[in-house]
Amino acid sequence: MAFIKEFGCWLPEHIVTSEEAGSWVGSDAEWVRNVSGIDERRFAPESDTVAGLAARAGADCLRRAGMRAKDLGMVFVASGTSERAFPGPACTAARLLGAEGVPAVDVPMASAGSLFALALASRLAAQLGAILVIGAEKMSRVVLREPREKGVAILFGDGAGACLVTPDAGRSEIVDSILCSDGTHAEDLMLENGAPLKMNGRSVILHASRKIPAVIRAVLDRNKVPPAEVQTYLLHQANQNLLDRIASALGIASERFFSNIRRYGNTSSASMLIAACEWCRAEGFRPGAPVVFGAFGAGFHWGALLARGV
Amino acid sequence: MDRRSKLIEILKSVTKKDVDIAPDESLFESGILDSFALPDLVSALEQEFSIEIPDSHLNPRKFESIERIEEYLDSRA
Numbered sequence: 001m002a003f004i005k006e007f008g009c010w011l012p013e014h015i016v017t018s019e020e021a022g023s024w025v026g027s028d029a030e031w032v033r034n035v036s037g038i039d040e041r042r043f044a045p046e047s048d049t050v051a052g053l054a055a056r057a058g059a060d061c062l063r064r065a066g067m068r069a070k071d072l073g074m075v076f077v078a079s080g081t082s083e084r085a086f087p088g089p090a091c092t093a094a095r096l097l098g099a100e101g102v103p104a105v106d107v108p109m110a111s112a113g114s115l116f117a118l119a120l121a122s123r124l125a126a127q128l129g130a131i132l133v134i135g136a137e138k139m140s141r142v143v144l145r146e147p148r149e150k151g152v153a154i155l156f157g158d159g160a161g162a163c164l165v166t167p168d169a170g171r172s173e174i175v176d177s178i179l180c181s182d183g184t185h186a187e188d189l190m191l192e193n194g195a196p197l198k199m200n201g202r203s204v205i206l207h208a209s210r211k212i213p214a215v216i217r218a219v220l221d222r223n224k225v226p227p228a229e230v231q232t233y234l235l236h237q238a239n240q241n242l243l244d245r246i247a248s249a250l251g252i253a254s255e256r257f258f259s260n261i262r263r264y265g266n267t268s269s270a271s272m273l274i275a276a277c278e279w280c281r282a283e284g285f286r287p288g289a290p291v292v293f294g295a296f297g298a299g300f301h302w303g304a305l306l307a308r309g310v
Numbered sequence: 311m312d313r314r315s316k317l318i319e320i321l322k323s324v325t326k327k328d329v330d331i332a333p334d335e336s337l338f339e340s341g342i343l344d345s346f347a348l349p350d351l352v353s354a355l356e357q358e359f360s361i362e363i364p365d366s367h368l369n370p371r372k373f374e375s376i377e378r379i380e381e382y383l384d385s386r387a
Contacts, residue, residue, distance in 0.1 A: 184366065200370070201345045202338065205346060205348065205349065206345070206349050206352065206370060207365065207368055210349060210352075210365065210368065211365065
């Protein structure tokens with residue numbers, strides 16, 4: 001058994017409007033809004049690191065949970081924008097949090113990383129105790145690389161989200177999860193060292209549009225939960241048009257899919273936990289009500305996780 | 311209705327656009343099909359031609375033009 005005890009997040013102060021981002025690629029705010037649903041995103045200062053962002057979101061989560069970092073059983077940090085190949089940001093983030101000696105594991109998977117870490121944490125918490133899951137991205141480092149591609153430069157923002165998973169009690173119980181990977185299309189979304197991000201948007205949208213609804217249906221079906229009974233869907237905030245498409249495929253009103261992409265853009269691995277953090281503070285789990293987490297990203301990796309309010 | 315006419319009707323229905331295009335011309339480059347209409351096209355093809363298109367066949371290039379779509383449908387016959 002594992003429970004979600006608390007969420008945390010951190011967003012940079014600096015706002016980059018879609019007017020500004022559109023101007024980088026010879027377009028305007030209206031075009032950006034139409035293709036992505038994004039009005040603005042946040043960029044962290046150049047001196048900030050992924051580990052620094054991760055530690056701030058993790059600290060916010062631990063403070064709200066009233067838990068000390070040194071009492072953690074493990075730390076996961078998901079990120080696709082680490083400044084170096086190794087060591088990844090997990091060990092530095094854990095040190096910044098005061099969790100020296102606690103095993104800190106990197107999940108370098110970009111968009112689906114937080115979901116994978118959350119699912120793994122739910123299966124490890126009974127053995128290891130409380131596990132802090134963090135997703136942190138400094139996408140600005142990638143976005144600002146030349147040449148800036150039209151379909152990429154306007155999408156992304158910086159930020160970090162966190163979730164504390166415990167074996168005993170929390171806001172919701174993690175009931176089940178399904179994780180999937182298929183490297184057939186690995187080159188359709190990739191970031192090579194020092195290079196611009198490469199994205200075959202057609203392939204990504206085509207696969208995501210089919211795989212996310214399918215995996216959500218699968219986790220709901222095997223737990224006998226109709227899609228309409230789910231209180232809220234908390235998905236990776238990739239693109240508003242994609243979220244709307246997934247909602248439609250499941251026969252659910254888009255409003256049931258929490259969305260903050262208009263304000264933060266796509267923050268890759270951080271986005272699902274930032275969304276969960278904001279949703280939890282605004283609405284929160286209802287006792288007994290199912291909540292679905294989901295993500296799809298480079299790899300391709302994708303999956304869904306079912307939780308139920310306590 | 312022959313298959314090509316049926317395909318054009320499907321494209322019109324999915325994209326809500328006129329489909330006045332050569333069979334070998336790119337549906338993407340011509341602006342008829344975009345990333346978000348492509349999944350709808352694939353679903354419509356499955357329904358209209360009673361086939362299941364597996365994830366391993368989900369390559370946008372297979373649906374790049376009317377000719378490409380016809381080739382794909384031939385491969386599934």
